[in-house]
Amino acid sequence: MDNKYTLAVSELMTAVTTLTGLQVIWKDAGGSAEPSLPRKQCLHCNPFCARVKAAAERIRRCSINDTVTIESLATFRRRPFIHRCHAGADELITPIFFDGVYTGAFFLGPFRRRNAICAYPSCKNEFAGLPEYRPAQVAAAGRILRLLEFAAGQYRQTLAIRQSLEDESCQRLRPALEYMDRHFRQPLTASSAAAACHLSTSRFIHLFKEKFKIGFSEYLLRRRMEEAKLLLTGTEMKIGDVAFRCGFQNQSYFGMVFRRNTGNTPAAYRIHFRCRREP
Secondary structure (H helix, E strand, C coil): CCHHHHHHHHHHHHHHHHHHCCCEEEEECCCCCCCCCCHHHCCCCCHHHHHHCCCHHHHHHHHHHHHHHHHHHHHHHCCCEEEECCCCCEEEEEEEEECCEEEEEEEEEEEECCCCCCCCHHHHHHHHCCCECCHHHHHHHHHHHHHHHHHHHHHHHHHHHHHHCCCHHHHHHHHHHHHHHHHCCCCCCHHHHHHHCCCCHHHHHHHHHHHHCCCHHHHHHHHHHHHHHHHHHHCCCCHHHHHHHCCCCCHHHHHHHHHHHHCCCHHHHHHHHHHHCCC
């Protein structure tokens, strides 16, 4: 994965930890971590987790928790949630999806709720030393991680196209993709993108669909929709301004397209998102 991208994500993960005192780690669906991340952002390496993992059987249970259990819950809920692990500690899980498929998650914690009981007597002292659950603090951190989730999903889409561009036959499309990424907020046509790589419009449309398995218009719409979701959930920007900022020429058309793609109006999506993501 692009080192500049992971560095930016790592810095934001560090910022969340600085603000909350809670560790943030990022694991993919198989339980592996991005190699360029520092160890503390790849593994549960706090004193409690280290103590729990002192026994081989508990290491196995940790592995199952971080892969099978989390993936199952994330796929069912499809939103951030608080999960209690086999040892009795809690974490905020922010799942990451790409094209509707679970690809990993951010873990915030562990922390201790008042009613929680450590499952292993030998780990009680370390369990008592975990930070106590602070709802407002965890909710605020969750909003930041949710923005990182959107960024991670968007990056994976970009990375998939970059990887396909390694195919020599796709090199002709690179100028068009760069042009679209710079100007997606502006009125764009297949003709203008085709001109960027010196292809006829019909040839460009055919080649784009053949190589990337997605049409020009659908790719452009996805790019604009991801930007709109980020602005709706991460800012107080007026919906009309969001529409214009993302390349939609009027709010009514934006609302129609947004509802068709998400099942909600932009206003309902904003409210629903914020309510559902309060841990």
